[in-house]
Amino acid sequence: MKISAIIVSRNDNYGGHLNERATYAINSAIDSYDEVFYIDWNSETHSLLYDIKDDLQLKGNLKHIVIPPSAASILTNYDPQAQKCCEVLARNIGIRRAIGDYIVSTNIDIIQPKRQDIIDLIKEKGDKSFTTVSRREVEWDYIKEFQGGDFNFSNWNAFRDDAYKTSVPRNRLESTTPGDEYSIINCCGDFQLASKEVWFKIKGFEEELIYPLYADTNVQKKAKISGYELTGQFEPPLFHINHGTKGWGGGGFAEGINKKANDINRAITNQNESLNKDTWGFSNINIETETF
Numbered sequence: 001m002k003i004s005a006i007i008v009s010r011n012d013n014y015g016g017h018l019n020e021r022a023t024y025a026i027n028s029a030i031d032s033y034d035e036v037f038y039i040d041w042n043s044e045t046h047s048l049l050y051d052i053k054d055d056l057q058l059k060g061n062l063k064h065i066v067i068p069p070s071a072a073s074i075l076t077n078y079d080p081q082a083q084k085c086c087e088v089l090a091r092n093i094g095i096r097r098a099i100g101d102y103i104v105s106t107n108i109d110i111i112q113p114k115r116q117d118i119i120d121l122i123k124e125k126g127d128k129s130f131t132t133v134s135r136r137e138v139e140w141d142y143i144k145e146f147q148g149g150d151f152n153f154s155n156w157n158a159f160r161d162d163a164y165k166t167s168v169p170r171n172r173l174e175s176t177t178p179g180d181e182y183s184i185i186n187c188c189g190d191f192q193l194a195s196k197e198v199w200f201k202i203k204g205f206e207e208e209l210i211y212p213l214y215a216d217t218n219v220q221k222k223a224k225i226s227g228y229e230l231t232g233q234f235e236p237p238l239f240h241i242n243h244g245t246k247g248w249g250g251g252g253f254a255e256g257i258n259k260k261a262n263d264i265n266r267a268i269t270n271q272n273e274s275l276n277k278d279t280w281g282f283s284n285i286n287i288e289t290e291t292f
Helices: 018-032 048-055 069-075 087-097 115-125 140-146 156-165 196-201 215-225 264-269
Strands: 003-009 035-041 062-067 102-106 129-139 191-195 229-242
Touching: 003 018, 003 087, 003 115, 018 035, 018 048, 018 115, 018 140, 018 156, 018 229, 035 048, 035 087, 062 069, 062 087, 087 102, 102 196, 115 129, 115 191, 115 229, 129 140, 129 156, 129 215, 140 156, 140 229, 156 229, 191 196, 191 215, 215 229, 215 264
Parallel strands: 003 035, 003 102, 035 062, 129 229
Antiparallel strands: 102 191, 129 191
């Protein structure tokens, strides 16, 4: 059984100390998964990965895709109000190309669970489910202090055990939006796990949802109405590296955008079947991938 992870970001220092937080997060993913896709979307200068590569614990399972501004404009149909880092498109690029039997869509500031805990979760849930896990909050200074400032620190399980003792789940296992039965938790997009079969059946994230809000809830609704079990839980523990948030819209993607959001009726209320093309994830385009 192989497990892939999909991480998306942009080189914009969202939330501050983004390079440091990304280094910790990607190293933890390299530790937990057979394959890690990092998709850098629309960075104005160069991919964030090139700034942190020397501090990554590379072992041949990190795959790197760069979508430069020129390509990002084309893929979003030149929409000036699209997210500067268009998550749904970037994530689908990774999901469509992942080799894993199971795929986790996650974020650039998440310390991933232990590999064995992920395997146990997969065995518990099976291949006909879609699972989101509530995150715990940790400060990046805490990680830095625990690891002695060493980015090449490799004992991730010791850190996870220590962080588990000193943190609590941030989110209740329920939605905070009245009438929303699909989010299950707040920030459900920090860890979304399903088999490749499920991801492909629902055609990944809805590619019309190129603005902020509702995309993560939308993909969970798609899974549920397609007949798959939708679950949320507190375990296994995963950790969000805390940061301040500027603007809204998530993922670095808030600064400098107009405040247009995805329409809740399109994204949630009226979502029935996927409107994605069969070539979702731009499977008809040869996109260069580097392996580190």
